[in-house]
Amino acid sequence: MADLKMLAARHIQDMSSAATVEYHWGYADRVVPCANDAGSCKYLDVVYAAHDLGMYYTGIIWTTIGGILVIWAIGRHLLRSQPSGVALPNQFAGEEDNKRSSTFQRFTAAAPTYARQYLLPDASRALFGRVMRTQVLTLVTLVGYLTIWSFVGIHYGIWVTPVKKTPGVYNTRTSLGPLADRVGVLAYALTPLSIMLASRESILSLVTGLPYQSFNFLHRWLGYVIFLQSSVHTVGWCVVELRLYQPQPTVGIEWIKQLYMIWGVVAMILLLLIVVLSTPWGVRATGYEVFRKLHYVLAMVYIGACWGHWEQLKVFLIPGLVVWLLDRAIRLGRTALLHYNFLPSGHMGFRAAPADITFFKNQIHGDVVRLDFDHPQDAWAVGQHFYLMFPEGSIWQAHPFTPLSLPVYSADTQRHSYIFRAKGGETQKIAELSAKRTARAIDPQESHEGLIGNARLSVVLQGPYGEHTMRDLASDSNILCIAGGTGITYVLPVLLDIASKPQNRYRKISLVWVIRQRGDIDWVAPELSILKQKCRNLRAGMQIYVTRTAEDHYEPDVPTVSEKAIETPCLPAKDITPVANSTFSSSVSVSSALSVHGVSKSELNLDHTQARPDLKMIVKGFVGSTVRGRTDVFASGPGGMISDVRSIIAGVNRGTDVWKGDERGDVRLTCDDRLEW
Structure with a gap:
């Protein structure tokens, strides 16, 4: 009746002559006859x-939306049931039967490649x-x-x-x-x-x-x-x-x-x-x-x-x-189930994870904090991330971070390791709190990079969320990882997972990491050391680019570093001496944080180039030097870097070659352009 009064007020229907009312779903009832x-x-x-x-x-x-989702789900199931790598014949002339039988395989392999050529780059950035x-x-x-x-x-x-x-x-x-x-x-x-x-x-x-x-x-x-x-x-x-x-x-x-x-x-x-x-x-x-x-x-x-x-x-x-x-x-x-564990009293209840703090002081670009802790839970998938909430900062804020540690599926307790840069707001508050706790845990008269003591910080986890980057990875695909700054946390688990498995001798693997200062290597020194020791395909493929020189220094009396690009060849570890980092006013060697983890900088045996990398040349050179199989590129870094990588990957995809059977023209990109979102 309220509907009829409303329509009467709008001068649409004559209520006084209503004989019956006609129902209309989602609208006011209608008086009939008119x-x-x-x-x-x-x-x-x-x-x-x-x-x-x-x-x-x-x-x-x-119905259309639901139909698309159903078809998508069925298609995913069918594709997942197929072998991860489809061997395409290199010669088709005179093999009509083989050609007919492989047409569908060639189409399913070439179609995504053609799509990436045109749809992978950024659209109008201004809009x-x-x-x-x-x-x-x-x-x-x-x-x-x-x-x-x-x-x-x-x-x-x-x-x-x-x-x-x-x-x-x-x-x-x-x-x-x-x-x-x-x-x-x-x-x-x-x-x-x-x-x-x-x-x-x-x-x-x-x-x-x-x-x-x-x-x-x-x-x-x-x-x-x-x-x-x-x-x-x-x-x-x-x-x-x-x-x-x-x-x-x-x-x-x-x-x-x-x-x-x-x-x-x-x-x-x-x-x-x-x-x-x-x-x-x-x-x-x-x-x-x-x-x-x-x-x-x-x-x-x-x-x-x-x-x-x-x-x-x-x-x-x-x-x-x-x-x-x-x-x-x-x-x-x-979140409640993830943190429902034994309390110190022996009872069960909600308990935050106590994380060890490693603090890297940097007054120019923002302090960096590394958190390490063990937590009883099931393994997550490589590529997934967690939302971290710090009760000592605020219970109303949670920030997404990708763990750089490798999940272990046979273990009841998982190792979590995170690094993040203080950018203001909650991360800045946590960095300041970490600095204070770390300073109390060590000699307060020593001020150096990579401080670590018995300082701890409570962490509440939410997750995991995100994609499984290794789910559809072919066993013979070539791997190129590109990271900028703390984006290394996204690509390191990929490399660590590969290093933990039997390796294909034809597979080519490379890591390109762009950092501001040499001391940034200390953030993930243990993980880099593991890769150098266990992943033989990667031993000659680590490239670290240092983009900032001593002109960024905040202490004018510190010796400057030459702006000329410095290249250190991949020599045996015994032939490499640690490189002192003059961009910090530290009274202790920059290798101090590394030594805390039981490794030295000389063990890393890395290339150092003090310049911004030519990503286009690197990607093209990598794809062109592969022997067989497709190439999977994993990238994480600032938005500008990800935009460049998308355009570059689109340019190196060659659908025509894939249709003819050359899988090397199939270059896929998995990226995460959110650095500590």
Whole structure:
């Protein structure tokens, strides 16, 4: 009955002549038969027909999304059941039977290569940021699909009808109203999808195998699409109620005073705030953590306002709320189970992991902290990351970090090792706390790099999350790892996993690590030492590029280092002397942190080049020197580096060669461009 009163206030139906009421899903009930003037009745026919079709179209949209996910899941299963490396024949002439039998194999191998050639590089950086063309193409396809369903099935026309209570005054009824309703319905229908794209415990990741963070771009831009749809809905009805319906301003005032319209205004204001705060400008202005909390709160209140505006479409709002609540509940449940261990008292309960601190002081580029601890849990997959929360800093913030340690599947206790650079906010607070605790644990009169003592920091883990980088790795694929700074944590587990298994003598492996200062090697000295000892394919393939010279130094009386590139050939360890790092004002050798871990810098036997690497030349040279098999490139570093790597990998993919049977033209990229996000 409330619906009928609302429509009566909008001068659409004659309630006094109602004989019966016709139900319409997601809309107000209709009075039948229509006893109004012919123009108004025709207009009502158009309105209700357009809405009913719109509800069918939302079902088609969700059926399409579901169908794509089902096909994707089946395709993943079928591809996974095939051998990881498909041997393609090198000669096809005169072998028609072999050619016919291998056509499908060649197609499945060459098609992704062709796709990478054109879709791997970044799209318009000014508009989309550092986003691959693949994601932009997905967005454009979705927008085009939604555009079609926004306009089809609506009878477009104009009906001029008299206003009963005001002789000589006429309403102008147009298809603008049904169109505005259609885009409004689609905005409601897309709300659950937007929340699914933002979920960390993502069902989309389970189905597609893609990490949850790969959906962030679509989540953000789908939010912009919903805002555009809501704006068209709002502007459309404002034109109708404030201009086309008469007499004014009486009709406009009565319309805006209704409760459902008040909630509609509130919803649009909240949606506008969400959009503004989610832009790069908004995130920088508020800070990422503030943005996250505001985003959660505003989104939930916005859904409540949408419910108040049009309760009949709660069929789309309830799933969105359920998805969000399940995501939060699963997060909390996984964290609780991960830390449900024996307490010092001998009882079971929630216990944070005590991590040993290694502190690397750097006043120019930001201090670096390394955390090491053992935790009883199952092994995670190489490539996955954890969210780390530090109770001594804040229980409301958790930051994602990739463990540089290798998970051991046969062990009950796993070793966790993390490094991160203080960039402000929570990481800066933790770095300062680590510095204080480390200083108390050692001689306070000694100030040097790589400080370590019995200082500890409590850590709460959430996860693991992300992709399994080694799942589809062929046993004979060549491995090129490219890292910048603390991005080494993403590629080291890949190399450590390879080093722990029998090695293919034809496989080529190389590591390219770009750091600012020589002392940065100390962050992961134990892991590098293991690689040099156990991975014979990598012994001549470690290249470390130092990009900063002594001009960055904060102590003017320290000797400078020549800006000329320094190249140290790969000699036996006994022939290499440790290189002193003059970029620190340390009273202790920079090898002190290494010695704490039981290794010396001379054991690493690394190449040092004080310059920025030519990544294009490195990648092309690596791919060109491989003997057989495809090439898998793993990269992690600053956004500029990842953008360059994407373009380079796209350029070295050769679909034609793969079609002819040369797997060396198949170059795949797995990257993580978030350094301590």
